[in-house]
Amino acid sequence: MRLFIIILILCLSAIPVTSVGQVECDILQCKLDRLYFPVGEEALVFEHAPFVILTGTDTVYQGRVDHAYEGISVSTPVEGFFDTLSLDSLKVVIETAAIDSSATIAIGTDIIGLDLLSPNRQIAESYAPTVTLRQYEHRSQMMQDFRSGFLDGYLSFECPGASTEGICTLQHMLPYIVALVPNVGRQCNLSGQLTTALYYLYDPARLSLYFDGSVQAVNRFNLHSAKSNILHSNNYRLFPYAPGRGKSLLSRLSFPPDSLSICASTRSLGRTAHYFADILAQSFFRVRLDTDRDNANIYVEYIPVSKSVPSTSMFALYHKLVQDTVGGIAASEQVRLISHYLDYVARASEKGEGTVSSDYYAYLDRAERVMIEELGVFPLFQPIVIFSAYKSLRNVRFDNDGFLDLSEAFKVVMPTDPEGTTP
Numbered sequence: 001m002r003l004f005i006i007i008l009i010l011c012l013s014a015i016p017v018t019s020v021g022q023v024e025c026d027i028l029q030c031k032l033d034r035l036y037f038p039v040g041e042e043a044l045v046f047e048h049a050p051f052v053i054l055t056g057t058d059t060v061y062q063g064r065v066d067h068a069y070e071g072i073s074v075s076t077p078v079e080g081f082f083d084t085l086s087l088d089s090l091k092v093v094i095e096t097a098a099i100d101s102s103a104t105i106a107i108g109t110d111i112i113g114l115d116l117l118s119p120n121r122q123i124a125e126s127y128a129p130t131v132t133l134r135q136y137e138h139r140s141q142m143m144q145d146f147r148s149g150f151l152d153g154y155l156s157f158e159c160p161g162a163s164t165e166g167i168c169t170l171q172h173m174l175p176y177i178v179a180l181v182p183n184v185g186r187q188c189n190l191s192g193q194l195t196t197a198l199y200y201l202y203d204p205a206r207l208s209l210y211f212d213g214s215v216q217a218v219n220r221f222n223l224h225s226a227k228s229n230i231l232h233s234n235n236y237r238l239f240p241y242a243p244g245r246g247k248s249l250l251s252r253l254s255f256p257p258d259s260l261s262i263c264a265s266t267r268s269l270g271r272t273a274h275y276f277a278d279i280l281a282q283s284f285f286r287v288r289l290d291t292d293r294d295n296a297n298i299y300v301e302y303i304p305v306s307k308s309v310p311s312t313s314m315f316a317l318y319h320k321l322v323q324d325t326v327g328g329i330a331a332s333e334q335v336r337l338i339s340h341y342l343d344y345v346a347r348a349s350e351k352g353e354g355t356v357s358s359d360y361y362a363y364l365d366r367a368e369r370v371m372i373e374e375l376g377v378f379p380l381f382q383p384i385v386i387f388s389a390y391k392s393l394r395n396v397r398f399d400n401d402g403f404l405d406l407s408e409a410f411k412v413v414m415p416t417d418p419e420g421t422t423p
Contacts (some may be wrong), residue, residue, distance in 0.1 A: 001064055004165055008257055014129050016212075022093050022094065022096060023039050023042070023043050023045060023090060023093070024093050024094075024191060025037055025039050025091075025092055025094070026090075026092070027087045027090055027092055028072075028089075028092065029087070030078070030082045030083075030087060033077045033078055033079065034074050034075050034076070034077060034078065035053075035063070035075040035078060035092070036072060036074055036075075037051075037065075037070075037072065037074075037075075037094065038068045038071070039071070039073060039094065040068045040071050041068050041069060041070050041164045041391065042069050042071060043096060044096035044099075044412055045065060045068050045073050045094050045096055045097075046065070046068050046097055046391065046414055046415055047065055047066065047067060047068050047414075047415070047417075048065060048414075048416060048417045048418075049065040049068070049073075049092075049094055049096070050062070050063075050095050050260045051063055051064065051065065051075070051092050051093060051094040051095065051337065052092070052093050053074055053090050053091070053092050053423075054090065054091045054092070054093060054415060055089055055090055055302075057124065060090070061078070061081055061082075061262050063075050063076055063078065064076050064417075065094065067090070068121070071404055073094070076172060076310040077211070078289065087092075087388060094202070095415070097392075097413060097414060098413040098414060099410055099413075100410070100411045100412065100413055101410065103129075103410075103411040104130045105131045105132070105153075105393065105406060105411065106129065106131075106132050106134065106150065106151050106152050107131060107132065107133050107137065107140070107149065107152065107153050107404075108134045108136055108142045108145060108146065108151040108152065108153075108154040108155070109133065109134075109135055109154060109155040109388065110136045110138070110139045110142050110155075110156050111135075111155055111156065111157065111266075111268060111385070112135055112137070112267060112268070113265070113266045113302075114174075114176060114266070114302060115403070116133075116135060116155055116385070116404055117131070117403060117404050117405075117406065118398075118401075118403035118404060118406070119403070129406060129407075129410060131356035131406050131409075134144050139156065139158065139399045142154055142156075143198055146388075148207035152390060152392070152411065153387060153388060153389025154387070155386070155387050155404060156385075156386055156388070157212060157213025157214070157268065157381070157384070157386065158212065158213055158386070159386055160386075160388045164388075166390060166392060167388055167391070168384055168388070168390075168391055169387065169389075170387045170397070170398060171384050171386045171387070172384070172385060172402045173216065173382050173384060173385075173402050174382070174385045175306065175401045175403055176302040176303060176304050176305065176382070176401055177303050177305050177380070177381070177382050177400035178211070178215075178269060178300065178301070178303075178379075178382070179221070179300075179301055179302075179303045179317070179377060179380060180195050180198060180202075180298065180300060180376075180377070180378045181298070181299040181300075181320060181321075181377050182194060182195045182218065182297070182299075183296060183297050183298065183299065183319055183324045184324050184325060184334075184335065185324040185325060186297050187254070188260065188297055189297065189298075189376065190408060192256045192373075192374060192375045192376020192377070193253060194250075194253065194260075194376065195298060195377070195378060196239065196249065196374035196378075197246045198276050198279060198280070198298075199246070199301070199376070199378045200240075200241065200243065200248065200249065201237060201243050201246035201279050202241065202276075202378075202380065203241055203243075204217040204237075204241060204381075205241075207381055208372075209275060210268075210272045210275050210380070211271055211272055211361045211381065211383060212268065212271060213267075213384065214379060214383070214384040215381040215382060215383045215384065216382050216384065217380075217381050218379045218380070218381055218382050219236055219238065219379060219381065220236065220379060221305070221313040221314060221368050221379050222361075222364050222365060223352045223373070224262065230282075234263065236269070238369075238372050238373065239378070245398045247283065248328070250280075250283045250285075257268055259286040259287070259288060260280055260285050260286065260287050260298070261288050261289070261290040261295055261296045261297050261298075262276055262289055262290065262296060262297070262298045262299075262300065263289075263290045263291065263292065263293050263296035263298070263299050263300070263301065264289070264291075264299075265293070265299060265301040265302060266302065269300045269302070270289075272300045272380070273300045274289070275296070276300070299320075300380075301320070303316050303379075304316050305382070305401075306401045307400055308400060308401060310360075310361070311342070311346075311360075311364055312341060312347070314344060314367050314368060317371060317377060318335075318339065318342055318367075321335050321338070321371075321375070322335065332368050334374045337370055338370050340370065341363045341364075341367040341370070342367055344363040345360055345363045345367070346362055348363070380422055387404055391414070392411050392412050392414050393410075393411055393415070394409065394410055394411070394412060395408050395409045395410055396409045
């Protein structure tokens with residue numbers, strides 16, 4: 001008997017915890033033999049949801065939702081039933097999708113090596129969903145798992161395919177900027193001339209050639225200006241696109257090495273690294289692409305950025321520069337100067353909640369100018385990340401910085417159609 005009770009408890013604990021609700025509303029109109037309701041997917045009303053039409057407490061009609069969108073839903077044909085009835089005296093009660101509070105949310109991504117999920121845990125931990133994140137080397141395998149239902153959604157730089165029925169998408173700027181970073185410990189990068197020449201040859205009008213996905217050109221690492229704390233204008237580029245100047249600077253490099261190497265920090269930056277390698281090859285440099293950062297002369301890297309913590313990118317870049325800085329090299333003085341400015345940034349006093357002193361932005365701007373103008377560290381572009389998911393996954397958003405926030409997400413059990421299959 002005791003064994004039977006234990007088995008029964010285990011079986012019951014494995015049953016998903018669901019809750020079904022209802023939403024009551026008016027009828028907007030009856031048009032082309034269909035009823036229109038002022039609620040939709042935002043209220044968990046989906047295709048095949050059953051509804052009843054009431055006059056007072058009496059049921060006058062039962063039907064199902066045929067199509068549902070954000071803010072509106074439409075019934076199946078009503079065969080003229082409401083042609084002679086006044087809609088003003090009627091109410092509709094629609095059954096909403098059941099919430100599965102015990103379901104694990106499975107997310108996939110083919111963006112390797114980056115933190116993409118928001119650390120937001122402002123709600124009680126007991127209510128936070130269980131989330132698994134699986135990384136894929138190949139997009140085809142991720143898409144196969146998504147179509148098979150093993151994934152509830154996925155993050156990618158590429159848009160979903162042509163068939164998007166039952167799928168919703170969100171997009172946001174990635175919380176990382178792609179940067180061209182010299183190895184400041186190498187002689188070929190004295191005064192940042194090599195990367196500065198490449199940046200002169202970097203054409204922002206041809207961004208689609210540099211990356212597999214949609215991107216936006218960026219000209220600064222700091223997302224806020226020094227004086228007004230507003231976003232920098234994308235028209236403000238410290239070094240212009242000037243191919244003639246770039247080629248001239250490449251031809252006058254004092255210490256051209258026998259071979260240059262460029263390292264892409266992740267596979268997704270391969271096209272960007274190839275672009276700069278082609279520029280150097282056209283100027284008769286021997287160039288190779290390297291996967292080992294320690295052996296590279298130039299890096300193409302993701303640098304984290306944050307609107308809520310504007311100093312994020314500067315500190316991340318500083319730590320990368322320190323890795324390559326050794327005593328006696330010319331760049332060590334500039335790196336020390338950046339460290340000095342960032343010390344002031346760290347000590348800048350807060351004026352109030354969510355604000356910092358003007359010195360904070362002033363010293364950030366100084367540190368950025370040293371990186372760009374004296375070391376040749378350049379921002380290139382900011383990719384757009386796309387999240388695609390089945391409509392059964394609800395309440396997903398990107399936070400202000402661009403991380404995917406699943407802290408209040410949940411899954412619903414989609415209604416079945418009259419034949420008993422799910423959409």
